[in-house]
Amino acid sequence: MNSIRIKWVVLFLALVFIVMIISGTFMLIRTNIQETEMAHIQLTSFALQIQEQVIEVMSPDNFQEAFATDAALRGGALRGRSNEIQGNIINSAGQTIASTVANDPRQLVYKDTSIVSAFAGERAFSRGKAIDVTGQFIEFINYAKPVFYENSEDVLFVIFTRIDAEPIRETLLDLGRTLLFTVFIALALTGILGYLFATTITSPIILLAKKAKEFALNKIDQPLVVNSTDEIGQLTDNFNNMSKELSKNIADLESAKNKTETLLHNMTDGVLAYNRLGELIHANNVCGELLKLDNIENIPFSEMMKNINAEITNVEEIEADYFETSPVAIGDRFVSAKLTPYVNQQNRVDGIVILLRDITQHKKLDDMRKEFVANVSHEIRTPITSIKSYAETLLDGVMFDHKTSKEFLEVIDSEADRMTLLVKDLLDLSQFDNNQLQLNPEETDLSSLVALCIKQSYVLASKKSQKFVFDDVPKGYIVNVDPARINQVMTNLINNAIKYGSDGCTIKIETAETSKYYLVSITDQGPGISKDDLPHIFDRFYRVDKARARAMGGTGLGLAISKEIMEAHDGKIFAESTLGVGTTMTLQFPKE
Numbered sequence: 001m002n003s004i005r006i007k008w009v010v011l012f013l014a015l016v017f018i019v020m021i022i023s024g025t026f027m028l029i030r031t032n033i034q035e036t037e038m039a040h041i042q043l044t045s046f047a048l049q050i051q052e053q054v055i056e057v058m059s060p061d062n063f064q065e066a067f068a069t070d071a072a073l074r075g076g077a078l079r080g081r082s083n084e085i086q087g088n089i090i091n092s093a094g095q096t097i098a099s100t101v102a103n104d105p106r107q108l109v110y111k112d113t114s115i116v117s118a119f120a121g122e123r124a125f126s127r128g129k130a131i132d133v134t135g136q137f138i139e140f141i142n143y144a145k146p147v148f149y150e151n152s153e154d155v156l157f158v159i160f161t162r163i164d165a166e167p168i169r170e171t172l173l174d175l176g177r178t179l180l181f182t183v184f185i186a187l188a189l190t191g192i193l194g195y196l197f198a199t200t201i202t203s204p205i206i207l208l209a210k211k212a213k214e215f216a217l218n219k220i221d222q223p224l225v226v227n228s229t230d231e232i233g234q235l236t237d238n239f240n241n242m243s244k245e246l247s248k249n250i251a252d253l254e255s256a257k258n259k260t261e262t263l264l265h266n267m268t269d270g271v272l273a274y275n276r277l278g279e280l281i282h283a284n285n286v287c288g289e290l291l292k293l294d295n296i297e298n299i300p301f302s303e304m305m306k307n308i309n310a311e312i313t314n315v316e317e318i319e320a321d322y323f324e325t326s327p328v329a330i331g332d333r334f335v336s337a338k339l340t341p342y343v344n345q346q347n348r349v350d351g352i353v354i355l356l357r358d359i360t361q362h363k364k365l366d367d368m369r370k371e372f373v374a375n376v377s378h379e380i381r382t383p384i385t386s387i388k389s390y391a392e393t394l395l396d397g398v399m400f401d402h403k404t405s406k407e408f409l410e411v412i413d414s415e416a417d418r419m420t421l422l423v424k425d426l427l428d429l430s431q432f433d434n435n436q437l438q439l440n441p442e443e444t445d446l447s448s449l450v451a452l453c454i455k456q457s458y459v460l461a462s463k464k465s466q467k468f469v470f471d472d473v474p475k476g477y478i479v480n481v482d483p484a485r486i487n488q489v490m491t492n493l494i495n496n497a498i499k500y501g502s503d504g505c506t507i508k509i510e511t512a513e514t515s516k517y518y519l520v521s522i523t524d525q526g527p528g529i530s531k532d533d534l535p536h537i538f539d540r541f542y543r544v545d546k547a548r549a550r551a552m553g554g555t556g557l558g559l560a561i562s563k564e565i566m567e568a569h570d571g572k573i574f575a576e577s578t579l580g581v582g583t584t585m586t587l588q589f590p591k592e
Helices: 004-055 060-069 113-119 166-216 231-266 285-291 301-305 360-379 383-395 404-434 448-460 483-500 546-551 558-568
Strands: 087-091 095-097 124-131 136-149 155-164 269-276 280-283 328-330 335-344 349-358 442-445 466-472 479-483 507-513 517-523 570-578 583-588
Touching: 004 087, 004 136, 004 155, 004 166, 060 087, 060 095, 113 124, 113 136, 113 155, 136 166, 269 285, 285 335, 285 349, 335 360, 383 517, 442 483, 448 466, 448 483, 448 507, 448 517, 479 483, 479 583, 483 507, 483 517, 483 558, 483 583, 507 546, 558 570
Parallel strands: 466 507
Antiparallel strands: 087 095, 087 155, 124 136, 136 155, 269 280, 269 349, 328 335, 335 349, 442 479, 507 517, 517 583, 570 583
């Protein structure tokens, strides 16, 4: 059943068939209930008639004579197989003492659940098969009603009436045959109309499918003819528009591909690309020069990974994240490799792109930096000793060497600045500890203060091509603070975001309010802080990355001072961070 036309027709037929079956079943059940209820009414009425006209006005010896002489009662007698009612009177001993069926009722013995219920004092209906006067099994609907002694709950007589249920069954069979015939007619009409309707719908779809196959063969210049304005016509029109856009996009992709190929082959970095099977799909000319290899396309993937110091043997074992190998010495050069997997729609690694970069100069500079950091780290405990050492060296005669003396003086000046900053931070903390800090609070617009801090840090951020995104709000966030001290806190947090954020990243600053507080949050795109380090970042001299913080000129006291300033204003400062994503520092100011 691959044709949508056949599926559509089958669906229509199934729908109509289900509806007709449900409707017919409901009609049959409803008709059966109505006929049964009508039979119950007739049986109840006839039993009441026997009670009022026979039992209540005659003696038991005359009951049978009453059935024989009373035309109304005799009319209910069973004649052949007609739907007339049988009436019987059964005494308390279970004997039939009067009946519309036979002249000698004592020959009739009835056994039915309704009679048992009647003798128990309850009226009851039942349904079942029994032998009629002709000796055949017939389905009857039975009704038994108790007649009690006067002022007693003991049963005197039971009136037992029953009616032939065969006419009800025949009525249901006739109705069922009619419904079955109706179903066949409805299915036939539905099949014809459904086929015509499906043909109307599927013909344009078949044409679209044919055109789509031509698209796959790059035949996209012939538009389809729109023959209608309905949804199918609109689909065809949109298909034509799609073909135009697709043709344009293919041309743009070809142009972009050519540009990319030109760029890759003329860039100073080497680029290798492998698919998930480890097959080389691209390599520019620089790769061979950097790696000093010929015929790169013939080198297996595992061997290439050894050449660039990457401990992997196949692409499938790489996780969906980039990583960089340690520099590899190739001749007099140092080459680093950055491996970046690319994934498919299922987020599975589909291949890998390797960027090879000549870092010879960077390696030399890095070695120099490491040596300098090692020397400074060794002397940082006693910066005065460092200054004294350079000063003594100058006094020994190096001062007459202009170039060398200038370098030493710059080191001394740098150490002095670091000491000055360290002393200033320590004095601030000392004032906080001794409650000697003098605040000059005044009503200040929080948004204006944030804007000022951003302006002050703009030059520092522009050096790293970073930009600020400030979610400003209308003036009205008025807080009673010392503007200079809060400026110090905000500037420290913004500068930290600039320092630890990557080049070209975005620093987002937002202001918000709750029922009790005004909030200022500063979000960077830095390396983030681990869960173990996060509780300690406001401790004095605590650094998450000690070497990096010292290289950036930090003292390890900035956040501690910021915390003291905020607490002096009855506010709070807290941080949220995710490794590899960034950090959000939030300042909380009370409204009152």
